[in-house]
Amino acid sequence: MGPPPEEPPRLSVGNPVVALSTTSRPVPCCSLQEAGAHRGVSVPADNRAAPTRSAMRGHPEPRRGVGEMCGIAASYPVDDAFITAALRAQAARGPDQTASVDLGFCALGVNRLAISGLDGGHQPLGSADGSVVVVFNGAIYNADRLIERYGLTPRSGNDGEIIHFLYQRYGLSFADHLEGMFAICLADLRRRELVVAVDQVGIKPLYWCDTSRGRYVASTLAAFPPELRRQVRRVPPGTVWSTSGEGRRIVHEHTLQGALGDLLTASVAEQLPHEVRWGCMLSGGVDSSLIARIATEFVGAGAVETFTCGTGSSTDLTAARQVAEMLGTKHHEIIVDPDELPEIVDRVVEATGSFERWTVMAGVGTYLTARAARQEGTKVLLSGEGADELFGGYDEFQEVPTPYLDSMLLQYQADLGVSECLRLDRCTMAHGVEVRVPFLCTPVMRHARELPVADKIRTVNGVPVRKWALREFARTLLPAHVADRRKEEFTNGSGLTAELRRIAEAMFPPTRVADIVAAHPSFPVDDPFSAWFFTRWWEANGNSLGDNWQSMVDRGLFRQQWSIYHQPNGRDFALYRSAPASGKGNAE
Incomplete structure (x- = not known):
C-alpha cells in the first residue's frame, strides 16, 4: 500500500444514515x-x-x-x-x-x-x-x-x-x-x-x-x-x-503523559456514555470502587448506578453496599439462587465457548450481573478489570523474584484477550450489555508498564503491599479501608466458589472425573470443576474445534498455561521459568 496522502481526502455531504444495499455496490454514504x-x-x-x-x-x-x-x-x-x-x-x-x-x-x-x-x-x-x-x-x-x-x-x-x-x-x-x-x-x-x-x-x-x-x-x-x-x-x-x-x-502515534490519577480520570471520562443508561460493576474492592468514585465526579453520585452480585454469605455484598452508601449511588444487589447455578454454568460455557476454570466460575457472576443490568434497562457497565494485571494485584506476584516480575505482568496482560476480557465480553453481550474497562486504555497501560517494580509491590512495615501506586492514588478519593481492602478472587468474594464446589463435587465424584480424564487425555481435566465445565463444553462442541488441546492454544482460542489449576502458583512458576529478566530489579 502506498504512502499516506499529504492532505486528508475531501469529504462531501452525504446521507448521515448509512443506506444498505444487497447489490454489488453500496449506496454511497457519509458520516x-x-x-x-x-x-x-x-x-x-x-x-x-x-x-x-x-x-x-x-x-x-x-x-x-x-x-x-x-x-x-x-x-x-x-x-x-x-x-x-x-x-x-x-x-x-x-x-x-x-x-x-x-x-x-x-x-x-x-x-x-x-x-x-x-x-x-x-x-x-x-x-x-x-x-x-x-x-x-x-x-x-x-x-x-x-x-x-x-x-x-x-x-x-x-x-x-x-x-x-x-x-x-x-x-x-x-x-x-x-x-x-x-x-x-x-x-x-x-x-x-x-x-x-x-x-x-x-x-x-x-x-x-x-x-x-x-x-x-x-x-x-x-x-x-x-x-x-x-x-x-x-x-x-x-x-x-x-x-x-x-x-x-499497531503502534500508537503518541501517549498522553501525566500522573496515574489524571490518566485514569481521563479514561473514565472518555468512556462514560451519554445517550444510554449505564452503571458500574462494584465489588467493594479498590479497583471497582475507584472507577465508581471517579464517575461520580462527572455526573453526580445520584446519577451513578452500581451492581453487585453474590450469595447470602458474600463479603462483596457487604463491602459494595458500604461503598455505594458512601458514594450515594443507586445500588442494585443480585442475590444468587444456588438452584439456578447448573443452568447458569451451561449458559456461561455456551457464551464463552470455554471450559477454562476461572473463566467459567467468574463468568457466572458476570453473566448474572449483566442479566440484572439489562432487566433494569442498563446498556453499559464500567468495570475495574485489568488493574491486577497492570499493577501487580495477585498474591502470586509477590513470590516472583523481582527481575522477572515485569515479564510476568506482561504475560498476564497478553493473556487478557483470552481470559478476563473474553469472559467480560461474552457474558455481558449475551444480554446485550457492553462492558468498558478504563484501566485498559493505552495511556494507563503505558504508565503502568513504565512504573518501577517498587511502585507496584512495596514492602510497608514488613508487609508486601500489592498495587501500591494504585492504592496510594485511591487514598485521595476513598476511605483507607476501601483503598487497602485485600484482594479477593471474584468467585471467593461473591461467595460463588463454595456453591459451585458443592454442586461440582456432587455431580462429579472422583470415579467420574477419572473416567473423563481417561477418555480425553489431551485436555486439562483433573478435578470436579474442570470435569463439570469440560463435559458441558464437549457436549456443545464435540470435536468440532479439534481433539488436540495444544492446537487450540496455538490458534489463540485458549491461553497457554494451565498448570495454575493443578497446583498453587504452578502457572506462575512456569511463567517465571520462561520469562527473561527485565533488569529492573529495584525491589524485593
Whole structure:
C-alpha cells in the first residue's frame, strides 16, 4: 500500500444514515464532513453533558456518546450463507439492528447494540465516495479529539465514522491513531481488499479462518459452521492485516503523559456514555470502587448506578453496599439462587465457548450481573478489570523474584484477550450489555508498564503491599479501608466458589472425573470443576474445534498455561521459568 496522502481526502455531504444495499455496490454514504463544507451541521448543543466540577478543573468532559457493541462478520469473497448464519448465531450481541451488505468481492454483516448515534448511527458505515465500507465492534474513545484535530463535523454520532476517514488518509496505519477497544472489518472497494484490525489488548474478539471457498471473519466461534471450527484462529491483539497479504502491528502515534490519577480520570471520562443508561460493576474492592468514585465526579453520585452480585454469605455484598452508601449511588444487589447455578454454568460455557476454570466460575457472576443490568434497562457497565494485571494485584506476584516480575505482568496482560476480557465480553453481550474497562486504555497501560517494580509491590512495615501506586492514588478519593481492602478472587468474594464446589463435587465424584480424564487425555481435566465445565463444553462442541488441546492454544482460542489449576502458583512458576529478566530489579 502506498504512502499516506499529504492532505486528508475531501469529504462531501452525504446521507448521515448509512443506506444498505444487497447489490454489488453500496449506496454511497457519509458520516463525516470537513468543517466548513456545510456550516451549521454539528452535534446539537444539548447533546453534551454540562461541565461538572472535574471538567472545570481541567479533566475532560464525558463524551457525547461512545461505542458500538456489536457482532460483526465478513466473507471474502461473498458468501451470503455464511453471513446470514453468522449474524443469526451472534444475534444476542446486537439486538438493535441486523444488517449486511454485498460489495461484490466481499460481504459485511453486523448485529448492532446501539450505544451512540442512536437515531442515525446505523452500520455498515461508508465513506462519501463509496470506496470504503466499515463494520466495527467496540468504542473509539478519542473520536471527538480526532474529529476536532482534522476539522471534521460529525453527522451521526457513531464513533466508527472516523475509521474510514483515517483509513483513506493513512492506509493500514489507520489503527495507530485509534484509542479504544475495537474489532474492525473494512472493505476497500478500490483495491478490492478486506482489512481487519483488533485493539492492542484484544478486548473485542475477532476470529478468522481460510478455506477453499475463501476467508471468513466473525466476532465469535459460534458464528462459524462446525465443519470449519478446527481451522478457526483468533486475530492476534494489536494487529492489522489485509487480504492482499499486508499486515502490521499497531503502534500508537503518541501517549498522553501525566500522573496515574489524571490518566485514569481521563479514561473514565472518555468512556462514560451519554445517550444510554449505564452503571458500574462494584465489588467493594479498590479497583471497582475507584472507577465508581471517579464517575461520580462527572455526573453526580445520584446519577451513578452500581451492581453487585453474590450469595447470602458474600463479603462483596457487604463491602459494595458500604461503598455505594458512601458514594450515594443507586445500588442494585443480585442475590444468587444456588438452584439456578447448573443452568447458569451451561449458559456461561455456551457464551464463552470455554471450559477454562476461572473463566467459567467468574463468568457466572458476570453473566448474572449483566442479566440484572439489562432487566433494569442498563446498556453499559464500567468495570475495574485489568488493574491486577497492570499493577501487580495477585498474591502470586509477590513470590516472583523481582527481575522477572515485569515479564510476568506482561504475560498476564497478553493473556487478557483470552481470559478476563473474553469472559467480560461474552457474558455481558449475551444480554446485550457492553462492558468498558478504563484501566485498559493505552495511556494507563503505558504508565503502568513504565512504573518501577517498587511502585507496584512495596514492602510497608514488613508487609508486601500489592498495587501500591494504585492504592496510594485511591487514598485521595476513598476511605483507607476501601483503598487497602485485600484482594479477593471474584468467585471467593461473591461467595460463588463454595456453591459451585458443592454442586461440582456432587455431580462429579472422583470415579467420574477419572473416567473423563481417561477418555480425553489431551485436555486439562483433573478435578470436579474442570470435569463439570469440560463435559458441558464437549457436549456443545464435540470435536468440532479439534481433539488436540495444544492446537487450540496455538490458534489463540485458549491461553497457554494451565498448570495454575493443578497446583498453587504452578502457572506462575512456569511463567517465571520462561520469562527473561527485565533488569529492573529495584525491589524485593
